[in-house]
Amino acid sequence: MGEPVKRNRSRNKNPMHPKPDPLGLIGLGLLGSALAERFLGAGFRVVGFDIQTERRENLCRLGGDAVTSAALVAANCRRVVLCLPDSEIAAAVLAEAGPHLGPGAIVVDTTTGEPEQMEALGRGLRERGLEYLDATVGGSSRQVRASQAIVMAGGDAEAFARCRDLFACFAPQAFHLGPCGSGARMKLVVNLVLGLNRAALAEGLAFAAACGVDPAVALEVLKAGVSYSRVMETKGPKMLAADFTPEARLSQHLKDVCLILAAGERCGARLPLSGLHRKLLERLEAAGLGAADNCAIIEAFRQR
Secondary structure (H helix, E strand, O other), X not given: OOOOOXXXXXXXXXXXXXXXXXXXXXXXXXXXXXXXXXXXXXXXXXXXXXXXXXXXXXXXXXXXXXXXXXXXXXXXXXXXXEOOOOHHHHHHHHHHHHHHOOOOOEEEEXXXXXXXXXXXXXXXXXXXXXXXXXXXXXXXXXXXXXXOOEEEEEOOHHHHHHOHHHHOOOOOEEEEOOOOXXXXXXXXXXXXXXXXXXXXXXXXXXXXXHHOOOHHHHHHHHHHOOOOOOHHHHOHHHHXXXXXXXXXXXXXXXXXXXXXXXXXXXXXXOOHHHHHHHHHHHHXXXXXXXXXXXXXXXXXXXXX
16 A cells, blocks of 8 residues: 655654554644654554645654555554544545455544534444444643543444553543444533633633733632632633633634534524524634634633
C-alpha cells in the first residue's frame, strides 16, 4: 500500500511497555494531535493521516509516522482512531478506508457526531466482520494532554474491553454505555450541560464587571461557593484574560449545539436554553470568532 511520507526513528517509546502493533490515527487537529502525544508517550507506534500537510509534519515531529491517505492507515493498522469534525466526514473517511481494514479490525471513532449516523456506521462495519466504537471524548485538547478527559463509548462490550489500553492513555475513566450510538448520545448530553455552564459563567463574570465587582474577585468567590463548576477552573482565567487561543473551537461547539437541538426535536425534548445558546454562538461566529476558543462566549455578554 506504499510507504509513510516520513518515518521518525527517534519516536518516544516506553521500553517497559513496548507496543509493537501500529495504531492508526486519522484526524490530527486540536484533539487528534493531543491524542497522538498521549499514545506516543505510552509507547504506541502511531501511523497517522490528515488532509493538511502541516498536521502530518507535526505528527512526525512528535515521533509518529505520517502517511498520505486514510486508506494507508487502515491497511497498516488493526485499530484505527478517528478524530474528525463531524460524522459526515467520518462516514466519507470510512468509505475510503473501510475496504482496506483487515478482519477483526476495530474503528474507534472519537468524533462528536449525529448519533443515528454513527449507529449506522457501526452496523455497516459489523456486517463486514469489523468492530466500531463511537468512543466520544469528554474534555478539551488541554485536558486530553493532562490525562483529565473521560471516554463515553457505544458498541460491542468485548471491543470496548480490547481498547481500554488506548483510553487509559488520556482518560482516567471510560464508560461503556451500550450499543453503537450510545456514546454519541451521551456526548450530546455532556456538551449541553458543559456549554451552558460556560455560558452561565461568562454571563456572571460580565454581570460582575457591569455591577462594579472585580471579575477576578468574583471568579474566586464563585469557585469557593455552592455555584462551583469545573469550567471555572478551565475557562474562567481565559475569559478574564480574553485569551481565546483555541483548545476547543467555538464553531465546533455551535455544531454540537445544532446536533443537540436536532436530537431534541426527534425525541420530543424541550431545550429552550440550548435554543438561546445557539443564537448567541451564531452571532459570535458571524462576528469572526468561530475559530476562537469556546470561552469566547463571554464576548456575547460584554458591555458595548
